[in-house]
Amino acid sequence: MTELGIRAPAPHPAPEAAEHPQPAARFRPKEEIALEAVNLSLWYGKKRALTNVSLAIPKNRVTALIGPSGCGKSTLLRCFNRMNDLIPGVRIEGTVRYHGVDIYAKNVDPVEVRRRIGMVFQKPNPFPKSIYENVAFGARVNGYRGNLDELVERCLRRAALWDEVKDDLKKSGLALSGGQQQRLCIARALANDPDVILMDEPCSALDPIATLKIEDLMRELAEQYTIVIVTHNMQQAARVSDYTAFLLTDERTPGQLIEYAPTQELFTHPKDRRTEDYIRGRFG
């Protein structure tokens, strides 16, 4: 675990011109890379939301995206499984590689991308169906051939929800508490047997105990899955993640990657002044 903000980092020179990647953002983990944004820019209509983001996400690790509200964390996350395709007027430059394959290439089906790269949303959003159906849906639509009952149980157990719901799988997913709903959404994502799980502030609607449960779960899942998590909670990023990326929007450049480093390093020796300001709570 990292201790936050104890040592003062060395002062650093002013940031470079916007279009070029920040020096502190050039870091690339020396591990197998699962997912990689390459010079990625995104516009919502005329409004730019990401600027030349290059970010390599290592396999079987937890990578955290932090940054002030509106800096483009969710936008970047949604680029990783092509969820932005569903928003009219979105334009993308650059690309995203998944184990070296360009997921925005013409011959790649976004449906296949999303099966491999699952997502858990900020607000728990179970389907208004039974708990069982919620978990089984992803497997069903993707033509799962095994025993569905077993799969549902396995996923609910993994998501640490089984004991609370095993007696009433027919109950509506909406009848669960917020924390249970979020774990249901995680179980639902697991049922697809994804490779990567993207989580957008998965704990923002939860109490501290449910939050700890989900954090434990993330650590556990990281043994088999690659996890990318967006969070506003510095302690959470420090607790669960192996690597942390800091994004920032300023007047000139929306959504740029300022710094990327192993979590411990980023929180103890941030290289960029703005990273330091942010993690010390000086703005954002």
Add this chain to the structure above:
Amino acid sequence: MAAGLGRLERTQAYRPRLGIRRAYNAVATGIGLVAIAIGLAMLAWLLIETGLKAVGWLDWQFITSFDSRFPERAGAKAAIYGTAWVMAFTLLFSLPIGVMAAIYLEEYAPEGWLKGFIQINIANLASVPSIIYGLLGLQVFVRWMELGRSVLAGALTLALLVLPIIVVATQEALRSVPPSIRDASYALGATRWQTIRHHLLPYALPGILTGNILAASRAIGESAPLITIGALTYVPFTPQGPLDRFTVLPIQIFNWTSRAQADFQHVAAAGIVVLLGILLLMNSGAILIRELMRRRY
């Protein structure tokens, strides 16, 4: 201020004026109550007036006999069958086409001027007078397609008439599905159609059915377009197939009210009660399906 909580000195920047706000609230409630009372009173008056007139005339004989020149022997059998045939075929055509068109517009069609153009014109079509549809039906279905003055020609004409209503209502229903459900489904690797089939349609179904109730209620009361395509007023038989000639209840009722003998006013009243009964039956059927689906989803 007669506040029971005592005076709060700090809050001078606020003027709660509770008395006046309460008065406005009471006025708004009152206006609402009066409005609904007027509506209900008119409805009750109509129903009672018609019901009373129909008493003694609405009997088994009325339902099982054909029309006649004699009020005591006149019945609505042909019109009831005709209405049932026409409505069944109208919904058979308009429902799938309308719902599919709405799905396409909401879920598949790319945003752009073409979609906007289609959208505006659907709204326009909903307000075209029904007689125009009758003229269109006469030319296209009766003459070009040579369907004659048949159930099928009538049903196709009415289907055109209610199509915009169904499309708009279905679109509204689809739009009411929370975006988070769409997101969840797509994020699990569902295709567009799987998302529509498993989440959007079940969720939107109550709204879609309500739209179809409205559409069916509109169609069942129409007479102008059917008269235009040549529905009969005096039919001593029931349609045996979609290509047979027919009449429907509104036409039959209109015909009775315009006859000389005073007793035919009672026959007409009986016909109106039957029409309302069928309407009520259809609506309850749709509501029943809706509730069953809601429980399952």
